[in-house]
Amino acid sequence: xxxxxxxxxxxxxxxxxxxxxxxxxxxxxxxxxxxxxxxxxxxxxxxxxxxxxxxxxxxxxxxxxxxxxxxxxxxxxxxxxxxxxxxxxxxxxxxxxxxxxxxxxxxxxxxxxxxxxxxxxxxxxxxxxxxxxxxxxxxxxxxxxxxxxxxxxxxxxxxxxxxxxxxxxxxxxxxxxxxxxxxxxxxxxxxxxxxxxxxxxxxxxxxxxxxxxxxxxxxxxxxxxxxxxxxxxxxxxxxxxxxxxxxxxx
Amino acid sequence: xxxxxxxxxxxxxxxxxxxxxxxxxxxxxxxxxxxxxxxxxxxxxxxxxxxxxxxxxxxxxxxxxxxxxxxxxxxxxxxxxxxxxxxxxxxxxxxxxxxxxxxxxxxxxxxxxxxxxxxxxxxxxxxxxxxxxxxxxxxxxxxxxxxxxxxxxxxxxxxxxxxxxxxxxxxxxxxxxxxxxxxxxxxxxxxxxxxxxxxxxxxxxxxxxxxxxxxxxxxxxxxxxxxxxxxxxxxxxxxxxxxxxxxxxxxxxxxxxxxxxxxxxxxxxxxxxxxxxxxxxxxxxxxx
Amino acid sequence: xxxxxxxxxxxxxxxxxxxxxxxxxxxxxxxxxxxxxxxxxxxxxxxxxxxxxxxxxxxxxxxxxxxxxxxxxxxxxxxxxxxxxxxxxxxxxxxxxxxxxxxxxxxxxxxxxxxxxxxxxxxxxxxxxxxxxxxxxxxxxxxxxxxxxxxxxxxxxxxxxxxxxxxxxxxxxxxxxxxxxxxxxxxxxxxxxxxxxxxxxxxxxxxxxxxxxxxxxxxxxxxxxxxxxxxxxxxxxxxxxxxxxxxxxxxxxxxxxxxxxxxxxxxxxxxxxxxxxxxxxxxxx
Numbered sequence: 001x002x003x004x005x006x007x008x009x010x011x012x013x014x015x016x017x018x019x020x021x022x023x024x025x026x027x028x029x030x031x032x033x034x035x036x037x038x039x040x041x042x043x044x045x046x047x048x049x050x051x052x053x054x055x056x057x058x059x060x061x062x063x064x065x066x067x068x069x070x071x072x073x074x075x076x077x078x079x080x081x082x083x084x085x086x087x088x089x090x091x092x093x094x095x096x097x098x099x100x101x102x103x104x105x106x107x108x109x110x111x112x113x114x115x116x117x118x119x120x121x122x123x124x125x126x127x128x129x130x131x132x133x134x135x136x137x138x139x140x141x142x143x144x145x146x147x148x149x150x151x152x153x154x155x156x157x158x159x160x161x162x163x164x165x166x167x168x169x170x171x172x173x174x175x176x177x178x179x180x181x182x183x184x185x186x187x188x189x190x191x192x193x194x195x196x197x198x199x200x201x202x203x204x205x206x207x208x209x210x211x212x213x214x215x216x217x218x219x220x221x222x223x224x225x226x227x228x229x230x231x232x233x234x235x236x237x238x239x240x241x242x243x244x245x246x247x248x249x250x
Numbered sequence: 251x252x253x254x255x256x257x258x259x260x261x262x263x264x265x266x267x268x269x270x271x272x273x274x275x276x277x278x279x280x281x282x283x284x285x286x287x288x289x290x291x292x293x294x295x296x297x298x299x300x301x302x303x304x305x306x307x308x309x310x311x312x313x314x315x316x317x318x319x320x321x322x323x324x325x326x327x328x329x330x331x332x333x334x335x336x337x338x339x340x341x342x343x344x345x346x347x348x349x350x351x352x353x354x355x356x357x358x359x360x361x362x363x364x365x366x367x368x369x370x371x372x373x374x375x376x377x378x379x380x381x382x383x384x385x386x387x388x389x390x391x392x393x394x395x396x397x398x399x400x401x402x403x404x405x406x407x408x409x410x411x412x413x414x415x416x417x418x419x420x421x422x423x424x425x426x427x428x429x430x431x432x433x434x435x436x437x438x439x440x441x442x443x444x445x446x447x448x449x450x451x452x453x454x455x456x457x458x459x460x461x462x463x464x465x466x467x468x469x470x471x472x473x474x475x476x477x478x479x480x481x482x483x484x485x486x487x488x489x490x491x492x493x494x495x496x497x498x499x500x501x502x503x504x505x506x507x508x509x510x511x512x513x514x515x516x517x518x519x520x521x522x523x524x525x526x527x528x529x530x531x532x533x534x535x536x537x538x
Numbered sequence: 539x540x541x542x543x544x545x546x547x548x549x550x551x552x553x554x555x556x557x558x559x560x561x562x563x564x565x566x567x568x569x570x571x572x573x574x575x576x577x578x579x580x581x582x583x584x585x586x587x588x589x590x591x592x593x594x595x596x597x598x599x600x601x602x603x604x605x606x607x608x609x610x611x612x613x614x615x616x617x618x619x620x621x622x623x624x625x626x627x628x629x630x631x632x633x634x635x636x637x638x639x640x641x642x643x644x645x646x647x648x649x650x651x652x653x654x655x656x657x658x659x660x661x662x663x664x665x666x667x668x669x670x671x672x673x674x675x676x677x678x679x680x681x682x683x684x685x686x687x688x689x690x691x692x693x694x695x696x697x698x699x700x701x702x703x704x705x706x707x708x709x710x711x712x713x714x715x716x717x718x719x720x721x722x723x724x725x726x727x728x729x730x731x732x733x734x735x736x737x738x739x740x741x742x743x744x745x746x747x748x749x750x751x752x753x754x755x756x757x758x759x760x761x762x763x764x765x766x767x768x769x770x771x772x773x774x775x776x777x778x779x780x781x782x783x784x785x786x787x788x789x790x791x792x793x794x795x796x797x798x799x800x801x802x803x804x805x806x807x808x809x810x811x812x813x814x815x816x817x818x819x820x821x822x823x
Contacts, residue, residue: 050419070422079423086420088413099413102406103425111406154420161424283626330807336625337569341760345803348757352800464753468633475630508645511638515616518631522623 007056034217079163089143100160168199263493264388270485272442278480280435281415286347292462294447309372316448324440328433354459365458478524549782550681554736558729564705574756575639580734609730651746
């Protein structure tokens with residue numbers, strides 16, 4: 001579904017990505033891991049449209065998407081959450097999701113006459129909130145929510161755009177044990193909906209417990225790829241993480 | 251105070267309501283700073299004045315043109331806003347205001363420092379409109395603009411604006427093309443300011459460059475900010491206060507600007523959301 | 539040649555005003571529009587003290603110091619309260635303050651241009667190519683001395699280095715143990731003092747002081763910081779002179795139709811659209 005072909009990225013003198021290639025197949029829960037600075041978020045930004053690759057291609061469902069605007073890529077069916085949570089703070093939880101539901105509307109002239117709070121739409125939004133366990137907060141302003149719930153809201157809003165591929169940047173970061181278990185459940189539900197997930201994570205226990213495939217980056221290159229059991233035993237991976245043993249041994 | 255005078259002040263308040271609401275679209279809804287808004291006001295006014303006096307256009311055609319020209323220049327201003335962030339945008343808009351006024355002042359076609367005079371009273375169905383009628387007319391238009399705002403708040407356009415205002419990256423990720431919506435905001439804002447300009451030109455019968463200078467932009471900003479950026483009632487109340495306060499304070503007319511300045515500082519210190527904003531003084535009074 | 543001198547003088551003044559603006563923007567990221575009001579305050583105080591004492595240098599020092607403190611007060615009692623709010627709040631407050639200040643001056647000192655006649659007792663320098671009036675000599679000397687002191691301050695003192703650190707990253711500077719409050723207050727003091735100095739010098743040079751004298755100059759000061767790169771001191775200094783030269787020579791060229799003030803704005807709009815970082819990159823955020 002998503003093919004990253006030899007993507008390189010430089011920022012002035014700094015080479016962030018040295019030529020990364022990998023593939024995400026439909027229906028997978030695919031993890032992207034690696035020590036800090038490996039280039040994971042940079043790769044996300046390229047896939048999602050916030051950055052242009054210096055060279056290389058990104059192909060989604062047979063369409064080339066590198067270099068396109070993020071909003072256009074969103075219209076093709078890729079949704080994303082951010083490392084530092086970016087909900088719309090002055091909107092309520094329900095409104096955040098309603099905003100996501102408007103994805104197709106924003107690029108058409110419908111934006112000038114389509115009423116937001118229509119009954120059918122509100123129901124759809126509430127269903128999504130239900131899915132993510134947020135229904136009791138629906139009229140609360142997003143800025144007041146604790147981090148764990150804000151992350152879920154970001155996911156709910158991303159789901160509202162009816163994506164085929166969901167990019168999640170460190171969704172488990174800052175979550176406690178219960179919240180992490182919750183998140184894993186949510187991942188399963190999303191997979192059951194037929195949505196493919198590609199996520200960046202540092203929490204190894206969470207990642208290895210839920211991912212189908214893991215791709216490992218270090219210093220801008222792919223150093224390993226495979227099912228969780230293989231990757232955790234891979235000497236290159238262990239070496240890359242040396243100094244952060246707690247991650248691997250968790 | 252004579253009735254005629256009252257109608258005149260009422261007309262001004264209507265014009266300012268439209269002007270404040272137009273700035274609100276750009277600042278309150280889309281979160282873009284525009285400190286040179288008087289420029290669009292002036293462009294609309296001059297368009298009407300020129301069409302009426304030099305080309306003999308009738309009222310409604312020149313009204314339409316003012317709106318279109320305002321929209322066009324709004325669009326033009328939307329373009330640099332795409333490249334340029336907050337602080338820079340502030341300075342660009344101030345600069346634009348200056349340049350526009352300088353053009354009015356120094357180019358003969360625009361009448362130079364003496365402006366353009368001789369704009370006739372608008373003629374409706376063969377009858378010339380005088381103060382009372384004009385106040386009513388502008389009031390109706392102000393009402394329509396308010397309705398427009400209420401409409402906008404219900405449609406997806408508003409959510410697009412809000413997304414851009416609150417977080418541009420997140421907005422893009424849900425399909426909101428940030429440049430597109432910024433341009434929508436500036437264009438609509440320009441169109442409405444152009445409308446206000448037309449109403450002004452026909453009210454005053456003449457246009458002068460200094461009627462649209464930076465201090466005027468500050469007044470418009472005051473109206474929006476005082477009442478509460480981002481709401482509808484906020485700019486309306488702000489416009490009413492800014493228009494009627496000098497009349498009420500007639501005896502201390504000389505201190506008017508000083509009082510504005512102080513009011514702005516106080517409001518920003520203690521009620522930055524405006525008097526009708528979320529925690530605003532007036533809003534909590536009305537909630538009871 | 540005469541034009542070069544005029545440009546240098548104009549540049550000097552622009553620089554004096556812009557230094558404060560740049561420092562404040564560099565550290566706090568606020569557009570201190572009220573700075574123009576400070577400039578005017580300096581001019582009026584200078585004039586009043588001079589009228590009272592007859593001693594120019596004493597009046598200069600008094601005015602500069604008092605205005606410096608006024609700047610600090612503005613920071614302590616107004617800006618500091620809204621630093622945590624949205625940027626638009628500090629911007630609007632600055633505009634409100636500026637409006638109030640100009641009105642206050644008008645009410646206290648009257649709206650008319652007041653003369654600031656000063657005879658320093660030195661002679662003009664007249665050569666075949668140019669004339670250097672005593673006022674011009676004054677401005678050039680004062681500006682040169684100030685720039686020298688500034689250079690020394692910023693590059694060789696702890697305070698100067700602390701200011702640069704604060705401009706780079708306020709939080710890190712605080713974490714390193716720098717007394718950020720003191721640095722900011724000092725920046726306001728110095729910036730306001732220099733603005734006051736500029737106000738007095740211009741008052742003397744043009745022989746008038748009036749409430750709205752801050753308006754046109756303030757806009758130009760902003761152009762200078764945009765040209766110079768929003769927070770870069772060397773940038774501001776270079777840009778100040780650049781603008782002055784551009785204005786002087788373009789206006790002298792007979793083919794130029796636009797008014798002098800428009801030059802600054804067109805330049806700014808141009809730079810903002812094509813090279814938003816200015817000519818010297820400093821803003822790291």
